[in-house]
Amino acid sequence: MALLAYRDKHILSAQQLRKLSEHKYSCFSASLLDPLLQPWWNWLVSQTPLWLAPNLITIVGLILNVVTTLILICYSPNGVEAPPRWTCLLCALGLFIYQSLDSIDGKQARRTNTSSPLGELFDHGCDSISTVFVALSACISCQLGHYPNWLFFQCFCAIALFYCAHWQTYVSGTMRFGRIDVTEAQFSIIAIHLVSAALGPEIWLTKIPIVGLSWNYTILVFITFGYTLNIINFLKMFTEGGSGKNGSSVAVSIASTSRNNEAKNNYETCMKT
Template sequence: MPLLAYKERHILSPQQLRKLTEHKYSCFSASLLDPLLQPWWNWLVAQTPLWLAPNLITIVGLILNIVTTLILICYSPNGIDPPPRWTCFLCALGLFVYQSLDSIDGKQARRTNTSSPLGELFDHGCDSISTIFVALSACISCQLGHYPNWLFFQCFCAIALFYCAHWQTYVSGTMRFGRIDVTEAQFSIIAIHLVSAALGPEVWLTKMPYLECETRYLPFYIASGVDLSLALRYAKSILNEGCGKNGSSVAGTSVLSPSIPLTLVVLPALMIAQKSPDNIFTEHASVFILAFGMVAAKITNKLVIAHMTKAEMEYLDWSLLGPGLLFLNQYFNCIVPEIWLLWFTLAWSTQDLLRYCAQVCLEICHHLRIELFRIPYSPKVSNTISVGSQSNFGADKNGGTSHRKSKSKAH
């Protein structure tokens, strides 16, 4: 929709709601860790009360993840000051809780026979927000603020790759997880936090034996290699696996069309960070990442909805107002202090994301006659909790035919 035609009500058209009702989640996972973690997830969901709604499980995990990361950010907002060890441990704990809860919400949905397309959308929405905080917390734990370019690269790589995962889903109709993917990345970041908690964040400043570089570079060199591998895999899927007419997307649109919203977020962020006379990114790294991360989360949610409703991806959005003002302010020699506009961007993009997600959830709940955080009847227990095949591992973890795990769910 055009930028000036933003509407708070009726975000989803009747046709989109009908398509959403018909949507079937398709996922494949070859993850190394997921099969090993199934016994833990199955035990955990067995301890979960039957009255606990799957979406409530997801949101509780997300809130814990956000709170623990914000505590870490408070002690090291620029990623330079070493945070207390206990804050790193809290981040590790918060991420582990989120990962575990995100992995059982789909199981809980199937267990209580409360699966619906809303679960997939809600899970993806929570993941889009969690990605920002997880990436930023890892960089702060390693004190990567000493190298702003690396900090920018790692955080925006995480944001862009999460978007690309849903881009390839929009094109191919199936979400795919490789042998090293989301679960492996989450546990790697948990390990980084635990090392910082046990040995102190300063350990990442020490030189590695026989190598002329600091220890902090080791995880990020590895991460960069994984990022490149994922990017190539997504690019191959996007260019060659279009499931629509003549190799188009699920909506029959160009497979390259989702690149426009992503470019409108990443490119202005890079230009603003590099050209800022006040070094706004270096001095306020956490606020910068969170502000642009919320904008990216909004467009990712719109991409997920476009996929689930087989609709055309919208290019412009009101969340781009903040980045646009920052860009124009620099063009006119910063007539307004940049930090003011940066905080405005964070506040605006956050409220815009929350209002959008809330309105979409309300419309879907009304259409499907369900409730978001409550099971309005006594659930009947399903006999099947665990999964048996590799493809079902993906469903549990990422969305299943109903709810699913955090990487993409649907209940």
């Protein structure tokens, strides 16, 4: 009985399944790097076998990113000990591969005519896991373990921004990427890993003569400033960016339309009887 009750509670209704099938992914990007990387992504997806499922591409990229980060964590579990340079290089390579595969899974889905809302959900679910590992690897690579509170704050902000990006999609109906967004952040982290691999992670602890702060602390200031600007933009979108009636979210608008249609159908049924 308990199993049946759980099933009835969690399985989507016919109306919910219909709404899910009607969902169309909408995206707007003003990214600086995306147009420059499109030729690489297009070439890469053209070399991908048609039998390769888009979800498999997504999960392979995620596994590589997670494994390379775990190797880095094994050598510097608290972010204080300097990890071997090759682990930073490995993280840079893992993140680049993940970024490339994450950019072509949607292209592969359209190429093979297998796009679906559940595929989009799977992709974004993998991205949510990857966000944690990408932020953590960057913090370890630039020795943020010396500032544990800042390390936690940076990881928290990365997760919060990911959540806010999907919240604004819920409100506006469109996934929006700014001029400096996910792709730029990922390549900045790749650059951090490459610097650590070339010069050693200890380089981030050296002081900048004019400023008097270490390189990693200076980076923290700039990143926090960027987080603040993004949060302000998100708050504006949450309050003013709804595409539904009176600025409501898309979900509220759809629910309202569904209720109105249901009331109309009930009225017409009553009139017929």
